[in-house]
Structures are given as C-alpha cells and as structure tokens.
Amino acid sequence: MSLGSVPPLHEDRRPDGGTLMGSDDNFDIVVVGAGPVGLSFAASLAQSELKVAVVEQNTFDSLANPAFDGREIALTNASIRTLRELGAWDVIPASDKSALQGARVLNGSSAFALRFDPPSNSGEPLGVLVPNCRIREALFKIVRLQDRARLLCGHSVVDATNSQEGAVVTLSNGARLTARLVVAADSRLSATRDLLGIGADINRLGHSMLICRVRHERAHHQIAIEWFDHHQTIAMLPLAEGMSSLLLTLRSNEAYRLLAFDDDLFLSELTKRCRGRLGKMTLASKRHTYPLVTTWAHKFRAPSAALIGDAAIGMHPVTAHGFNIGLSSQKQLARGIMTACRDGRNVGDPDMLHIYERRLRLSAAPLYHATNILIGLYSRDHLAARLARHLGLRFAQHVPLVRHGISAELQR
Template sequence: MHHDVIIVGGGPAGLAFARALHGSGLQVALVERQPEPELATPRDDGREIALTHRSIATLKALGAWAHLDPADIAPLREARVLNGGSPFALSFDAQGSEDDRLGDLVPNHRIRAALFQAVADQPGLEILAGVAVATVLAERTGVTVTLVDGRVLRARLLVGADSRFSSVRQQLGIGAHINRLGRSMLLARVAHEEDHHGIATEWFDHGQTIAMLPLNGRRSSAVLTLPAADIDDLVQLDRAALGTDLTRRYHRRLGRMTVLAGPDVYPLAITWSKHFVATRSALIGDAAVGMHPVTAHGFNLGLQSQAMLARLIRAAAARGGNIASPLLLRRFETAHRLAALPIYAATNAIVSLYSDERPPARLARMATLRAGTHLPLVRSAVSRLLMQH
C-alpha cells in the first residue's frame, strides 16, 4: 500500500492535517487505533477548548467550523487571574480590538466530530481506523509503517500526531522532556445561580487551582486541579455532593453549583520533544509539544503546527519538489519552535510560580498581580497573544 503521506493519530491535529492536504494531489493515509464510529461520534470527554481567532479561522478554512452547532459555541469575552484571597485580579479582554471577545469555547468532542465530517469523503485520503501501529521505520529511501494486523504501508513522509506520549516519536528515536506533575484535573460541567458574563477565571488558591470556563447560559466548565490522590477521592462523590464541594471551593462566586456532566479526570503531564523532525518524519500537535492546560493554548498551538507543515508540503508538491526534504523539515521545525517556545516557557513559569506555596513565591504572585493592574500596555499585549496565537 503506497501513499505520499502517512499520518499516525486521528485526534484534532491529525484530522486537521489530513484535511489541510485536501486538493494537493497527494495520496494520504490516516492510521488511528480507535474504531471509525468513535472517530465519527466521539464521546464527551468533558474538555472545553478555548479557541483563538486564528484557530477559528483555521477551522473555517478546513471546512470544519460549518459542521459545529452554534449552540455549542460560547463566547469568551474576558479572562481573569486570581490569587488566594487577594483583592487584585489580572484581567484580559478584547478592548482596543475590533472583536468583542478573546475567542470562543467549544467542546473538544464536537471539534473532533466536525473535523472527521470534513475529511470523511475526502478524495485521496484513506482512513485506516480500528488498528494500531506496530512499528515505524523512516529511512532516506522512504517510510515503512507496519500495522498490528500485518499490513505494511509505505510512503514518502511520516507525520506523528499520536499524543504527548507518542509511540511514533519513541520509535523514531526522538527524545522528549516529560514532566509528570503528580497532579490531576477534574472537569465537570455545572449549572450555577449567577451570571458569568462570559468571563473565564483562573483562581490560584492556596493548595488548589480552580478555573471556571463560561458556557452558554448560566453554565460553566469547572476545572479543579489538586494532587492526584485528592482528585481520586473527589470522584467517589455523587454529583450532588460534588456540586456542593465545588460551590464551597469557589466561595459561592457564582452561587450554588449543580453538576450536569462529569466528572472526567486527567493526570497532568507536560512534554517537549527534543526534535520535531527526523528522517522523512515530523511531529505535530501534542506529539511535538504537550502543554500544561493553565493557559489553554495547547490545542491552538497544535492546530497551528499542522497548518505550518501543511503549507510547506503543499508548496513543495505544487512545484513537484520533495515533500520530505531535510530543508523543508528543518524549516518546519524552526518555525514551530519559534512559535511554541515562548508560550511553553511562559506557561511553565506561571505554573511554577502559582503552585509554589512558599512565602517568597506568595509575595511574588502578589507583586505580579499588583503590577499587572497598573500596566495596561502589558495587559493589552497579553490579550492580543491570547486572541491571535
């Protein structure tokens, strides 16, 4: 079975990349271990994705945005950072721009379903679902991918989009910095008594981090981060008791909360691949950079990584060039590193500062918030980053 490009991983980055190659004349294979019905109708995993304007434009260009139900799209008008009991809040909004919002919140499973709909009947794309990859071999003469059912695929280029614990990355011999944080996120969709006004909050309280992401109506996605053992205890609660606990933890800022869906739990780990490319191979999405969710930029970064690579490949294919040339792959790696490193480093610095309970760190957090409230130009610059990254 011969193709031009083999993509391993049918998550958002892999599906988006496959769609981005539509009309290029390339023969593409997408390999995903999940069965096709699960790709077409993914389960609700509890995650709400904060999409920037650039990501929304990308999804529109891919033809996926049109498959979303407007009822699933919630405006994100402002973001606020809170610290403990401090009265200061660092706020970011869209003032000074032509937009009335920082972006939109959309359930992850709805985005995945929309992307699958976009590629479902795509000419030149073969979807091999319900089968895992056994081995990959990337050599100067070409790429060979052997599936667990014995089928062998060959191509000119291999693209790994198979999560932050990528098997493709490992088999290519690419190392990665992996930091398992020993903490977990609990996600629950809740209804509440007060109006959130489209404002997302990230509250770094002592011993816990709790975010509230505004959904349509008086509903939010509650995201609670605690040591993994504490999260394991919380998921044993029934929904009524969990709603009471979340109400208490959030100090009734939105009134009484009632759990509508969830909880879903995700252990936290961040990853940075030492290289984004190898011989005739590239990594996109979480396989390249697995972000901490605190700044909500992991999905957006992954979506832009596939767009960068697709542009280079389409240009090479249009002129009859080598779509897996070392120069092309180095250009992709350089561009993606320049885009990813600042937000990756900033996110890790925020996590380090706001999860440290020692007195010097608490003072530094307070100073940061005080300074931020008096530096409108800095807040404006961060808002533009949140909207456009």
C-alpha cells in the same frame, strides 16, 4: 510513486480495519493519530494531489460520534479562521460555541483581579469555547469526504522505521504501510515519536485536572475566571447562560479522592471550594480527570518524518493553547509540503522539514517556557511564592505591554 495513477480512496470501514493489499499500502503521507490535529492536517492537504492515510487506534464509530470528554477548547481567533478555511467551523452547531468576552486571574483571597479584555475596537471576543468532541466530530466529517484521504481505524501503529528514502509503518493487525513522509500526531506520549528515535522532555507534574459542567444561579457574563487558591487552582469557563465548566487542578491523589465521591458529596465539596462565586450549583455532566504532563520533543522532524500537535509540544492546559499551537503547527507543515510539491521537491524534503521545525520552535518556545514558570509559581504554596504571585499580577496589570501582549496573543 506516481501521483496521477492513484484511484480515489475512502475510509476503511471493515470491522478488522482492513488488511491492505498491493498498491493500497503505498501512500505519500501516513498520519498517525486522528485526533483534532491529525485530522486538521489531513484536511489541510485536501487541495493537494497527495495520497494520505490517517491511522487511528480507535474505532470508526467512536471517531464519527466522539463522546464528550470534559474538555472545552478555548479557540483563538486565528484558530477559528483556520477551522473556517478547513470547512469545519460551520459544521459545529452554534449552540456549542460560547464566546469568551474576557478573563480574570485571581490570587488566593485577594480582591484584586488581573483583567484580560478584547481591545474595545476589535469587535471580536477574546476567543470561543467549543467542546473538544465537537471539534473532532466536525473535522472527521470533513476528512471522510476527501477523495484522496483514507481513514484506517481500529488499529494502532506498533512499529515505524524511517530513512531518507521513506518510512514504513506497521499496524497492530500486521499491515505495513509505506510512505514518503510519516507524520506523528499520536498525543503527547507519542509511541511513534519513540519509534522514530526522537526523545522528549516529559514532565509529570503530580497534579491532575478534575473537570465537570455545572449549572449555577449567578451570571458569568461570558467571563472566564482563573483562580489560584491555596493547594488548588480553579478555572471557571463560561458556556451557555447559567452553565460553566469547572476545572480543578489538584494533587493527583486529591483529584482521585474527589472523583470517588457520590454526586451529592462532590457537589457540596465543589460549592465549598468555589466559595459561592457562582451561587447555588447543580452538576450538569459526568466528571473527567486528566493527569497533567507537559512534553517538548527534542526534535520535530527526522528523515522522512515530522511531529505535529501534542506529539511535538504538549502544553499545560492552564494557558489553553495546546490545540491552538497544534493547529498552527499542522498548517505550517501542510503549507511547506504543498510548496515543496509545487516546486517539484519531495514531500519529505529535508530543507522544508528543517524550516518547519525552526519556525515551530521559535513560535511556541516563549509560551511553553512562560507557562512552565507560571506553573512553578502557582503550584507552590509557601509565602514567597504567594507574594511573588501577588506582585506578578499587580505588575502585569500596571504594565499594559504585558497585559495587552497576552490579550493580543489570545486574539491572534
């Protein structure tokens, strides 16, 4: 594949997603999934000469104007820097950015709170909350302006084969794309990962997150609250003044029962469950539910293939780190690819992919496993678990290394 002879490519807007003909179906890299991580990865390759295709099952218009999906993503300062480098941060309206000045973790009816605050001399908040749809929208705007990136929307990937020589990806409209490297960014239940023969630990937790925005009379002071109560966990994420996002983690059948309530009944249930912490509340958005599934792929690479984002590691949302890790994973891979290109090596160079996999595993495994232990502790309600939670919070509060370590991780 000659890099010099490729004409500029733009998004494929044809209603059928376009059947690709001739040399148009040969790419250096095919990315499966135009979620926030797949799009970030394509944007990270903007400075390269590589010909990139991003395949997405959703339509062009739904990517250009993504609907609010309830998720408010808590971005670390490192993620904000990455989004700024990609040109996406400044595209997100200031009114959609809510600073996180601290977090408190509560256990049951105990008055004790484990506190996380930004270091007093840092001058930066712990992080910034941004709606997921705004991150996607901003990244999409960046990628569609890239000369050498092609967006193929409206068709899913239904087959993928790979070898040391390259990969072939088949779309649901029958189009076949060849690539030197295929990158799966198609969510935690990635079909491409399966097609590439990569297994994963998939943990369906039997719980779901029910999310909505509320307006409330008490001030939140930009402090997030994670409250582990009996049979439920409630997170309160501070948005604009007098507005928060509420995330209830419940057994799935209980979440769906609440989802079916009319607005008045739902609001009175919510007020009861929040025990007046935010004062009088009114609903400010539709409700959204997410069944909780965590995943860890057995490998993050295969010949001429790599996994990024949730396709590699699907974190539990309780630690608010899935996208942060995904953003860092795509950055590591893009850097490895550009270094390989500079050194005259292939974009699917096995040594480069091996290093990518090792680094990602080392950087993400501690948080992934610590989160799973935390979930185990907090999803059980017997006396021993409640006691362990109580002692755990006090231990963390009085061992600054633990607390500051977590704050630093959030701030990183």
